[in-house]
Amino acid sequence: MNTGCLILAGGKSRRMGYQKSSLRLNGTTFLDKLIFELRDFPEILVSVDDAARHPEIPYSMIDDRYSDCGPMSGLYSALSVCESDALLVLPCDVPLFSGTLAHHLQEVMKHSDTDALICVTADDRIHPLCGIYRKSCTPVLKRCLDNGNLRIMDALNNLKVHFYHVEEDSWQLQNINTPEEYQKLTAKSCLAISGFKNSGKTTLMERLIPELIHRGLKVATVKHxxxxxxxxxxxxxxxxxxxxxxxxxxxxxxxxxxxxxxxxLQESAIARLVGDADLILLEGFKWSDYPKLILLTGSDEQNNSLLASASNCISYITADFSTEQLIQDTPVYCRDNIEAIADCILQHYHNGNLKHL
Structure with missing residues (x-):
């Protein structure tokens, strides 16, 4: 099956108040970032309401065949003219979507006899505009458009669909619809590595940094x-x-x-100084309100003090594997279990729980 890509960029962006395809993440527009992630696909189309109105888009654009009919018109128009057997469809406001997930969905669809594959996130939310549609969907989409029924889900009810759960990749389908969501997306993620003196903070950071870099993050550090x-x-x-x-x-x-x-040093200057770093690791800051890993590797008195007073802890770190259990509903990891600690950090990072600056 020959699969191309369609990026839907014809929306009104009313809630954002600004064309979402032109929003930037780390200096790159949402549209450019998606095009880069999908660069290995043989055909990439951008759906717009009217190509003449978008001189800023330097890619192959498809005009809507049905005016003011939303994403269904864009999908139908692209499937009608594309050279591919199917199209991976994405809205332009999912800038975290990766080429790795795109190719995975393509492989799943190759072994499916359905008209469409639709992504479902871990919260059981169906994303009808994130998935793969074969050309066999075209007649149903046209019938819906002719009848004035513009709900994608109604069209899917008349197609053979594979609802595919993306599970741990759900964060990649995060839509950025409002200025508040955009502000949160572009805020820097911070995590404090906290504990008393000689608790092993520096050593833990030294071991975590290469693991997090290996997982794809750009890491910066701040030490007070x-x-x-x-x-x-x-x-x-x-x-x-x-x-x-x-x-x-x-x-x-x-x-x-x-x-x-x-x-x-003003806190507001940190984000500017670290440039395009994805995650800022702060050494210390145990009494701050930053999200933190807390090392319980000191004396009983020190550990009890941290348990009683330190806030916003995402995980406790101990010196022994035998202590890996919940403390106050918070996970506990041995300091040598670097992969598990990195998993925990990435989960909170992707869920937006580390946003601060």
């Missing part, structure tokens, strides 16, 4: 020094400049740079 740190080694040029009283000092080479400023 309770004492006044020296910005460079004594005797170096930049150290001498700092001692002389400069307000800011920059050291750089062809691959990296470091900047030190003589002023307090």
């Amino acid at each position: 020094d309770g004492h006044s740190f020296e910005p460079d080694s004594p005797g170096t040029d930049s150290y001498r400049f700092w001692q002389a009283g400069v307000s800011a000092s920059i050291v750089y080479d062809n691959d990296k740079y470091s900047i030190v400023k003589r002023e307090p």
Whole structure:
């Protein structure tokens, strides 16, 4: 089966108040990001209400054959003219959708004798605009349009459909419909690695960072020094400049740079300073309201203090596998169980529970 792709970008975006296909995530528009993820498919079409009204879209566009008839018209119009046997259909407002999931759905559909494959998320929500439609759907879609019935679900009721549960990939189908949802999407995710001194915070972060990078995240770190740190080694040029009283000092080479400023760090500046990092790991911050992993590897008095007073904990970390059980309905992991800890972090990351900055 030859499968192409259709991105639906003809909506009015009334709730957003702005064309959603042009919204940006990490500097890339939603539409460009989806096109990149789907780049291996032989045919990619973009459905719009009127191609002449969208000079900003540099891709192959399909005009709606039925005006003001919503996504059903876009789907019908694309299936009527596409060269592919079927189309993977996505709205333009799912910027987290990955090429990996797209190819997985394609493989599932290859072994299905249905007219359509429709994604269902872990909350049992059906996503009729996230799935694969064969050309065999065209007559039913046309009949619905001719009758003025624009509900995709009504069309699906007259087709043979495979409702496919995407389970752990449900986060990839998150629709961004409102300014509030967009603000949450673009906020930086922060997670504090918290505990008392010598509890193993740095070692845990050192082991987690490569695992999280391997899982596809760009990771940044922030450490608060309770004492006044020296910005460079004594005797170096930049150290001498700092001692002389400069307000800011920059050291750089062809691959990296470091900047030190003589002023307090404002929380609002952290997101800007870490650039396109997906996740900021904060070392310490045990009494803050940041989401956190709490290391219960100190004395009983220290551990009890953390259990009683530290807030917003997504998981407790202990020194022994035998202690992996729930504490106050919160999961517990041994500090050596790095993969399980990373799984926990990614679950909260994808669910948006770590959003802060």
